[in-house]
Amino acid sequence: MSEATLAPAAVEYLDLPALTDLLQRIFLRHGTSATTARVLADNCARAQRDGSHSHGVFRIPGYLSSLASGWVNGQALPQVEDVAPGVVAVDAGGGFAQPALAAARALLLSKARSAGIAVLAIRNSHHFAALWPDVEPFAEEGLVALSLVNSMTCVVPHGAQRPLFGTNPIAFAAPREGAEPIVFDLATSAIAHGDVQIAKRQGQQLPPGMGVDRDGQPTCDPAAILDGGALLPFGGHKGSALSMMVELLAAALTGGNFSFEFDWSQHPGAQTPWTGQLLIVIDPSHLGGGHFAQRSGELVRQMQAVGLERMPGDRRYRTRAKSLEEGIPLAAAELARLRALAGDDKTGDD
Numbered sequence: 001m002s003e004a005t006l007a008p009a010a011v012e013y014l015d016l017p018a019l020t021d022l023l024q025r026i027f028l029r030h031g032t033s034a035t036t037a038r039v040l041a042d043n044c045a046r047a048q049r050d051g052s053h054s055h056g057v058f059r060i061p062g063y064l065s066s067l068a069s070g071w072v073n074g075q076a077l078p079q080v081e082d083v084a085p086g087v088v089a090v091d092a093g094g095g096f097a098q099p100a101l102a103a104a105r106a107l108l109l110s111k112a113r114s115a116g117i118a119v120l121a122i123r124n125s126h127h128f129a130a131l132w133p134d135v136e137p138f139a140e141e142g143l144v145a146l147s148l149v150n151s152m153t154c155v156v157p158h159g160a161q162r163p164l165f166g167t168n169p170i171a172f173a174a175p176r177e178g179a180e181p182i183v184f185d186l187a188t189s190a191i192a193h194g195d196v197q198i199a200k201r202q203g204q205q206l207p208p209g210m211g212v213d214r215d216g217q218p219t220c221d222p223a224a225i226l227d228g229g230a231l232l233p234f235g236g237h238k239g240s241a242l243s244m245m246v247e248l249l250a251a252a253l254t255g256g257n258f259s260f261e262f263d264w265s266q267h268p269g270a271q272t273p274w275t276g277q278l279l280i281v282i283d284p285s286h287l288g289g290g291h292f293a294q295r296s297g298e299l300v301r302q303m304q305a306v307g308l309e310r311m312p313g314d315r316r317y318r319t320r321a322k323s324l325e326e327g328i329p330l331a332a333a334e335l336a337r338l339r340a341l342a343g344d345d346k347t348g349d350d
């Protein structure tokens, strides 16, 4: 059937509280604690609201199969350690990274405000989400935040023969006077693993330069990358160096696993990387005369004056505004699957 004769997929709209509630009930029904269900649902619903499609509801089956396989502990109680005036550590207990961050957040914030800078080292944790939700709220409170998390071996270091690094994202958020925070959040691979999975599902080819097949040959076929192939770092040796830095800061520094160190082969269905995460939070009121938000606003104005039309984060903020106005669009079939997973549809297959 040609595209022109295809009926548009049916779409339904939920507001943020309704989607969060639905996702929370799914997590609860599949073995997480109430806190973990609340934190993950909030994270995932906000990703969907902002159009972070590779890390929104697309991830729910992976969360659930990882829980079902016993790979990740949905009941873990994060242990927060007050290490030094500017250092907080958390042992996530083999649970998710986001509840660990939530448990340590107040202490991290008060240390950053009093010392000017504070570091949070999360270890023994699973991060399966977008990274911007971890940093953006700090910038909304006037702080600068940087976070790094490593994932699972699927990226060939520049100049190497086989994969070793994860897709290892870096997210940064800074306050800006009179506007939303400046935020970027990017995988250090040429493309996120989730986007390769989505391309495969949709039968699309990738642009050149994203990955290699099982023989190390360049390919645009997402299936060849996922089936024994690998991704490449973005920007050659430069992205590769940043990915190495993420391994060092998110794993070696926190006490977490490198992307190549965990073995999930005995847990069919496991998809969540068991690694570590680092967050650095700076209170700019201690530095630079305390005018950081004005200065960042000035920088953006100058970037616009030389022709910049789109800042990192603009697409998300636009999608967020549209979602708040119209509701969060979800394919009707996807929403039906989510409702079945929550037990809302007693005839549904979950």
Ligand SMILES: NC(=O)C1=CN([C@@H]2O[C@H](COP(=O)(O)OP(=O)(O)OC[C@H]3O[C@@H](n4cnc5c(N)ncnc54)[C@H](OP(=O)(O)O)[C@@H]3O)[C@@H](O)[C@H]2O)C=CC1
Pocket: 052, 054, 055, 127, 128, 129, 130, 131, 132, 149, 150, 151, 167, 168, 169, 170, 171, 183, 184, 185, 186, 187, 188, 191, 192, 193, 195, 273, 310, 311, 312, 313, 314, 315, 316, 317
């Ligand atoms: N948990 C994990 O282990 C992993 C998670 N991820 C997540 O995957 C997600 C997607 O990553 P990735 O595919 O690298 O992200 P993208 O390449 O889509 O975007 C990266 C950043 O660049 C911005 N951007 C994109 N296009 C432009 C442009 N033309 N001009 C200016 N800025 C632009 C984006 O802003 P905007 O958001 O507004 O589009 C975003 O901040 C991230 O949320 C990341 O955290 C990735 C790897 C591993």
Ligand SMILES: O=C(O)C1=NCCCC1
Pocket: 054, 127, 128, 129, 151, 152, 167, 187, 191, 192, 193, 194, 195, 272, 273
């Ligand atoms: O898209 C990615 O790349 C990843 N996202 C979640 C964790 C695994 C890697």
